Amino acid sequence: MSKSGSPSNAQVIQLNQLIEADDFPAYVAVYSEQTVANPFALSPTVMQWSDRILLCRVNDCEQFWLTQKQKCACDLEQLLDPILRYHHGADYIAVFANHPWQCLVYLAFQMHQQAQGIYFLQSLLSRNIYQLLEWEFWFAPQDVLVTHLETSKANRFNAASFRTRQGQLKRFISRIGLAGPFELKQADHQAMTRRFDAWTGKIWRWTFDTASDLQGFPWISLAQAPRPTVSRELEYPINQWCTIEVLLREDFERLCQQFKCDASEHINRILWQITLFNDQKICVELSFRHPYSLHRELPVFKTALYQAWYVYDDLMHKLQARDKDLDLPEAMPFIAWQVEICERIHLPPILWDLFSDAGADFRLQDLGELQNKLPVPIETYRCEASFYPERSFEAVSPGMVAEPSFDHYQWSSSSSYRPLFYYQSPIEIEAPTNSPGIFLERCASRWWLYEDPEHQNRDYYVLKDTRGRASWVYRDGDGRWFKQGEYF
Amino acid sequence: MASIPVQFSDTSLSDHLVSARLLSPTRSDQGQLLHSGIESLDRVFARVKPGDLIEWGIPPGLNGRLIPLQFLKRQIPTSVWIYHHHGLGIFASSWISHGVDLQRLFFMRSAQPVKELRPLFLEDTFKRIIIDSPKKFSKGDLAFVSQQARKYRQIVFLIRHYFLSPKQGNPYASLRLNTWQVGRGEFSLQVIKGHGADKFTMSAQQVYTNHE
Structure with missing residues (x-):
């Protein structure tokens, strides 16, 4: 080993x-x-x-x-x-x-x-x-x-x-x-x-059968302990985040107490069922990309409140757009809600030991915690052993081993003249009327997998428009032109 | 020997020394923070210190982002590039080919970084933050980002999708530059605000070479 x-x-x-x-x-x-x-x-x-x-x-x-x-x-x-x-x-x-x-x-x-x-x-x-x-x-x-x-x-x-x-x-x-x-x-x-x-x-x-369907197997799920749930009936309707935040913080603390403050309980999703002023019930979800420990953030619950804020902000926009023509309050108040932990996983301390990154200059756990506070994912990538553009790299989760186990120089150096940003779906364009531009390279996909291998080549060029802006384009084996990147 | 009062203890003395150093405009005891390996470029960035905001004017299609990229090669602290280019994603192998360390440079997609990614600016997880052509970035956002950068000693690059002009200033930026590629062989850099030459060129070979 x-x-x-x-x-x-x-x-x-x-x-x-x-x-x-x-x-x-x-x-x-x-x-x-x-x-x-x-x-x-x-x-x-x-x-x-x-x-x-x-x-x-x-x-x-x-x-x-x-x-x-x-x-x-x-x-x-x-x-x-x-x-x-x-x-x-x-x-x-x-x-x-x-x-x-x-x-x-x-x-x-x-x-x-x-x-x-x-x-x-x-x-x-x-x-x-x-x-x-x-x-x-x-x-x-x-x-x-x-x-x-x-x-x-x-x-x-x-x-x-x-x-x-x-x-x-x-x-x-x-x-x-x-x-x-x-x-x-x-x-x-x-x-x-x-x-x-x-x-x-x-x-x-x-x-x-190698399929993963049960196909009639008598699966009887073991009941988990009742989901920790906290309900609140408000004294008066509220719609301001500053007030909602305070009350939600109290509810998260009550949820922690239902866990008996077990720090190994981690949450993937919280369901927030909100009752609006017009008695309509709306369910929204607070989801965490990394298993999130509510106890570790006692009593502030920063991460959970960030996610709640994103959801609240999104909900308010949607309600305002929906109710624009109706004679309803501009920001529909809440009159009650229920917070329920609907998905959790038990991660014993030994599992967190596996994630220790004493050798790293930054803590992966900090990155995971930050990730949980953000509404969009943190992207990270690593090189793959392929000259073909779409297969020359792979998106990985933050914290995964990004350095490939092979010497990637020959593949990564082939991308020097490619742009920094690319279209994940190439856009078909008209064939250039004049000279196609600066020729860069010819790429071939895994031609042996296709019935028409001679049509799997792509000839890449730098194409400039009338304003001098450069794009990364290719001509495929059928003579069609596509734009695949921009030289930003 | 009498014990030293708390306000004169070793810890407080070192704090005083540190704060005194911060008052000094030149810090010759510390190396340059932003280092590209291109001498002419490094001269422009010689005085950049933690907490600075650098504004770049890089219109699309002129390949100008290769210049700020020079400062994101090996031995960088944890950094994040926040981008929002409609329909475009990160072509990671190109970044790797330029020597960018993708174990330390992360990416996030957001058109309104301050509004959508506020927690990122409220922590010091990332020591280098590149905000690339945000769709919405008000003066209030600029003030906030600048304040947080000073608080957490971060360096922020703010990339605009148009050329900068001295007619419309930015009091929060310590350095303002325009950069673009001319033809195939040269990159131009024009300093709008800051020390160093007003305008100079770099060869494509200098930019495309990995400087260790």
């Missing part, structure tokens, strides 16, 4: 790495012996599969985890392992896959193996093992599945009938001599439905 925690370059084959095409799994099944105090550590969408097994839908927070992964310059396993250990103990087993049923089947195998740690079903190694699994691991989670199907009153499900069909399937397998489900892969789920029953067909589909 290198110092940064990333896998050493000395490793030739990394079978435990995710394959590029499917980088982020949708679900995880976690087994642990200890009682889990906070099941919502990875996602707000959780199902208690059994006493010891939790299912989480991690792609609800995909952007968040991918950002943390890139910030910490590590892979998903290195990012999630300390978090899983913190919540589930050292002997946990976690299986990530695109469908909860696949997680459970593979988890049954790993439990049988008395394994520990994280497994990604998308990885080459796990995928190969999964395809060789025996029937016992496929049948193992079905007892609990029956319980959940009954609890959720699944459509046309009868436990006794299902068990009969299971018995038939087992006899069939024994007669034919099949070692595992993948030996019968040629039979699709419709064939299994016809031969046995609809629920056997569904389970069959869950076993092989």
